[in-house]
Amino acid sequence: MMFLKTWKELRWMALTYLLILEAMLVPAILLWPNLRGEMPAIGRLVPFEFAQRMIEGISNRDESAAYLAYIAVQVFFKGVNVMGIAAAVLFGTGLIARERECQTLEFLLARPLSRSRVLAGKFCLAALAVVIPIFLVSWSAMAWSASIDEQLPFWELTLASIQSSLFVLAILAFTVICSVLARNQLQAAFVVGVVVISQVTIYFIQEIRVASIFRLSDFDVYGPIMAGNLGAMQLFQGMSLWLAVSVVVLYVIADRLFKRADL
Amino acid sequence: MALTFNPGPRECNSGFPLPGSPDSLAAPASNRYHYAPMTGAVVQVEGLQKQFGSTSVLHRVDLLVKPGEFIGFVGPNGAGKSTTLRILVGLIFATSGRVQVLGMDPARESLAIRRRCSYLPGETSIYQQMTGADFLRFALSFYPQQTELAMEMHAAFPLPLKRRVGSYSSGMKQKLALMASLIPDADLYILDEPDRALDASSRLQLRIILEGLKASGKTILLNSHHLSEIEALAERTVFILEGRTVAEERVAAARENLRKDITLRLQSEMELPTGTEFVRRLGDGSIKIRTIGNPMDWLAQLPGEKILSVEVGATRLEEIYSLLTKAEAGQP
Numbered sequence: 001m002m003f004l005k006t007w008k009e010l011r012w013m014a015l016t017y018l019l020i021l022e023a024m025l026v027p028a029i030l031l032w033p034n035l036r037g038e039m040p041a042i043g044r045l046v047p048f049e050f051a052q053r054m055i056e057g058i059s060n061r062d063e064s065a066a067y068l069a070y071i072a073v074q075v076f077f078k079g080v081n082v083m084g085i086a087a088a089v090l091f092g093t094g095l096i097a098r099e100r101e102c103q104t105l106e107f108l109l110a111r112p113l114s115r116s117r118v119l120a121g122k123f124c125l126a127a128l129a130v131v132i133p134i135f136l137v138s139w140s141a142m143a144w145s146a147s148i149d150e151q152l153p154f155w156e157l158t159l160a161s162i163q164s165s166l167f168v169l170a171i172l173a174f175t176v177i178c179s180v181l182a183r184n185q186l187q188a189a190f191v192v193g194v195v196v197i198s199q200v201t202i203y204f205i206q207e208i209r210v211a212s213i214f215r216l217s218d219f220d221v222y223g224p225i226m227a228g229n230l231g232a233m234q235l236f237q238g239m240s241l242w243l244a245v246s247v248v249v250l251y252v253i254a255d256r257l258f259k260r261a262d263l
Numbered sequence: 264m265a266l267t268f269n270p271g272p273r274e275c276n277s278g279f280p281l282p283g284s285p286d287s288l289a290a291p292a293s294n295r296y297h298y299a300p301m302t303g304a305v306v307q308v309e310g311l312q313k314q315f316g317s318t319s320v321l322h323r324v325d326l327l328v329k330p331g332e333f334i335g336f337v338g339p340n341g342a343g344k345s346t347t348l349r350i351l352v353g354l355i356f357a358t359s360g361r362v363q364v365l366g367m368d369p370a371r372e373s374l375a376i377r378r379r380c381s382y383l384p385g386e387t388s389i390y391q392q393m394t395g396a397d398f399l400r401f402a403l404s405f406y407p408q409q410t411e412l413a414m415e416m417h418a419a420f421p422l423p424l425k426r427r428v429g430s431y432s433s434g435m436k437q438k439l440a441l442m443a444s445l446i447p448d449a450d451l452y453i454l455d456e457p458d459r460a461l462d463a464s465s466r467l468q469l470r471i472i473l474e475g476l477k478a479s480g481k482t483i484l485l486n487s488h489h490l491s492e493i494e495a496l497a498e499r500t501v502f503i504l505e506g507r508t509v510a511e512e513r514v515a516a517a518r519e520n521l522r523k524d525i526t527l528r529l530q531s532e533m534e535l536p537t538g539t540e541f542v543r544r545l546g547d548g549s550i551k552i553r554t555i556g557n558p559m560d561w562l563a564q565l566p567g568e569k570i571l572s573v574e575v576g577a578t579r580l581e582e583i584y585s586l587l588t589k590a591e592a593g594q595p
Contacts, residue, residue, distance in 0.1 A: 109354060109385045262315070
């Protein structure tokens with residue numbers, strides 16, 4: 001019943017998020033043949049080193065390699081980093097803070113239901129609602145690509161989806177901590193918003209970029225994955241592992257805080 | 264409407280048994296909880312203190328509730344009643360003091376407590392997007408057993424269960440919350456202002472239902488601002504003022520003081536005998552007098568033909584409450 005209730009609350013938002021992700025992808029793929037020729041000109045306008053690497057990748061003389069780089073940017077760097085994080089913040093901040101704000105949390109926790117179970121049920125469904133659209137949209141890119149005579153590798157797409165999902169799940173887990181501590185959803189969203197924006201700002205400053213979490217979800221990660229230069233073993237022994245550990249640690253912190261919170 | 268109660272529990276597997284759906288009345292044996300019989304106090308609170316940051320809300324609360332007792336919990340707004348009740352079910356945690364509910368510590372075993380205790384929160388809301396039936400099904404799905412009250416509650420509180428809760432009035436929402444809290448078969452019912460937003464007839468129905476629970480041996484802790492309800496239902500009343508429970512001796516002293524009160528209606532104006540602590544004229548023309556000595560001796564000095572009506576030593580809960588709160592505020 002707990003799962004069903006949370007699913008009913010999230011289902012329309014999750015569907016909207018999926019449709020927006022897909023709506024961002026389809027025109028990007030269908031416009032690919034026209035955009036390709038304009039890339040060098042766009043590259044000259046962008047001052048950032050990382051962005052120039054993206055443009056170089058997309059401007060590759062090998063059309064297949066260029067298309068893989070383009071998909072890495074469109075689906076993962078742009079799509080997931082914008083919409084995935086927005087969805088994680090929207091779903092995550094509401095999990096506990098909205099119940100507290102609507103004064104339903106006390107009624108819910110007055111039932112014979114442990115706080116851990118409440119949080120786990122809500123977190124699992126929010127995680128699925130955030131992650132499943134990433135996989136669906138990235139796999140759908142294969143079908144859309146076929147319509148413009150391009151090919152996408154299933155395994156590399158899946159690997160990039162796993163990496164971006166772990167990144168979004170880490171953001172979701174952090175958001176849940178804020179949701180547990182905040183008096184209302186807006187307060188939680190404000191804190192997460194400040195952290196995410198400051199991380200984006202850090203990412204754009206070359207000298208301190210190393211301190212930004214967005215380095216784990218940028219073209220320098222997805223480009224090599226899509227090109228087949230960054231394999232599963234390297235990922236799962238490196239940054240994917242650390243992201244997975246972060247998700248678990250952040251979730252455990254949220255659970256501990258929730259157990260000790262005065263409602 | 265006459266209501267009948269069967270104290271024997273029913274078991275259900277999927278929550279709320281809507282009228283005409285007997286399918287919900289059978290549960291697999293593995294779902295049943297086997298409760299240990301209660302021998303000691305159901306609720307035992309000693310020296311309870313609670314602080315929110317630097318604000319101290321409870322200074323010293325002591326409470327003892329025995330099995331099968333119906334306790335009224337009374338005090339002004341902000342006295343700490345709801346805070347105490349929320350500590351009992353483990354929704355918030357005590358800063359210091361000893362708290363035991365059904366023999367367990369709410370800070371560590373709140374889930375086990377909530378399996379045997381049904382709590383109606385005072386300031387709460389219910390899910391606006393659900394229909395009434397969905398809400399009941401959801402709320403009751405966590406309890407393995409229900410009393411026969413399900414049907415009785417339907418009769419007592421008729422609600423359009425197919426409508427969304429968001430379209431309900433505040434009184435209808437309160438009835439729904441009451442059904443969700445009173446239908447589960449529990450050992451202890453903790454009810455925080457159950458009569459909030461209810462109309463007079465619904466309050467009467469609630470009183471009948473609570474009497475039924477009381478008759479079936481349930482332990483009930485009731486917080487209400489309607490003192491007449493508490494007076495009618497509770498075997499014992501615990502007063503809480505500014506975060507402290509009032510000692511029973513002090514309540515007894517207040518009651519004793521009130522026994523010296525006389526409410527008198529006279530045929531015409533006359534000079535009253537001496538020996539009064541105070542004389543107050545009431546709105547209906549009668550006179551309230553507190554005598555220094557025995558009120559009957561004082562009354563004997565009045566000519567009988569002058570007295571239209573007299574009431575001696577009536578100790579209403581409202582008057583005890585008024586006396587205690589005035590004393591707390593330093594008023595005469």
